[in-house]
Amino acid sequence: MRSLRRHRVLVAALLCAAAVLAARPTVAESGGDGSGDSAVSSAFVPADVGLSAQVARLFDEAAVATQQYEAGRRAADRQRTQARRMEKLLGRERRQLAALNADLGRIARAQYREGSGMPYAAQMLLADDPDTLMRGQWAGRQVDLALGKAVTRSRHAEARFAAGKAKAAAAWRRLEKRNAELGEIKQDIQRKLEQAQWTLQGQADAAVAAGSCRGAVRLQQPDPGRTRPWVAPVKEYELSAGFGSGGERWSSRHTGQDFAVPIGAPVRAVGAGRVVKVSCGGAFGIEVVLRHPDGYYTQYAHLAAVTVDQGERVAPGQWIGQSGTTGNSTGPHLHFEVRVTPELGSGVDPVPWLLKHGVRL
Incomplete structure (x- = not known):
């Protein structure tokens, strides 16, 4: 019996020593x-390798999302600038067309005052000679033709610039929409990253408090x-x-x-x-x-x-x-x-x- 008691004491002492050595x-x-x-x-x-790897991966994803967002923002700014430039060009074309129309009105009124607006038969009767009549008619037609071409060119330019402005504005709106989507993706990644970061930190704090580092x-x-x-x-x-x-x-x-x-x-x-x-x-x-x-x-x-x-x-x-x-x-x-x-x-x-x-x- 005494030997058995000594054996139990010895076993308990060995277990305590092992526990102390394991804790050292x-x-x-x-x-x-x-x-x-x-x-x-x-x-x-x-x-926990998975959590650390997740944080590292989310850092990379956040960096990529930020780059894409910034690139989209710069592209939207460029399209917005292009739309504004088209607006300025269109305004200039409209002013030129208005000036041309004003000149056309003045010429028409001058022709009317000078009789060039009379019927062709009356002009023949009043003309001093046929050559004068033909030269006057030719000059009038040339003026009308030049004014007509100028007006047509200006209207075509206005339509072209208006189409360009609409195209630039549409591209800008698409980029703004895409940038809003990228912003949401970026925010979602940031939220996931922040959650993973504090989970990682919580595990680290618990390990330090327990004295058993991961x-x-x-x-x-x-x-x-x-x-x-x-x-x-x-x-x-x-x-x-x-x-x-x-x-x-x-x-x-x-x-x-x-x-x-x-x-x-x-x-x-x-x-x-x-x-x-x-x-x-x-x-x-x-x-x-x-x-x-x-x-x-x-x-x-x-x-x-x-x-x-x-x-x-x-x-x-x-x-x-x-x-x-x-x-x-x-x-x-x-x-x-x-x-x-x-x-x-x-x-x-x-x-x-x-x-x-x-x-x-």
Whole structure:
């Protein structure tokens, strides 16, 4: 009986030890570049690849929809300008026709006063000689013929410009209708994107709170052949808090450069390197730290998802995560640091450091 009790106690102790070991953060092994760096990470669970991929896809669709909408708007503006130009040309033709009709009226009245409006037989009786009569009749007919041709040309031009104006206006209305449809498509994509973004962020917050970060998601990477050796950490951004700035959110001074970007925006490795840390929890939320061949380290914090594993080598411009607002963050942004060690407190100003590598923010 005593042996059985000791056996139960031993089993319980082993189970507790196993639980403690399972809950402890894992330690990465040293990399193959001789740096011997290691980093502590929280326990990881499988990531929801579908949601991260959906956000990335919706970002692309939103960009395409915006381009189509802007192209349609520019085309509508051009058609509207053409319709207005046709209106001006038509107005000018109408004024010319009015002037021509006025001239025709004056000539007709002058002919009538001079007797040219009399019947042909009376003009023969009153003419001094037949030649004078024929020359007068020929000149009158030529004037009438020229005026008639001018009036016909003007009327044809008016009809042509009116048709052109109607055609341009119809094209403009079609473009406006198409642009309204594109605007609705764009808004629908934006709504879906916003919903997916906050769902992604909600999952990230839950993972950070539970201390069990989601594993790396594998997204379709950009073409590496078109990437420069050094790039900005995000493609489209607005700079917000800079290195060394003060504020209530930081214990002393801001240790990096913030990039204002929406949730789920692809975060890129600024240069070639190796992942020495992937973790979640704490002030930085979900973060990735890279070691570069020149010995510097770069940190990417407040992420909503990561797309790399610890110890993995990365290429310049490779997507290593998706931006978010985890940890000590008041809104979606990327916190980017350049350090001389992998630890907080060894940071240098990222802006001149990137500029030295040919990246102007």
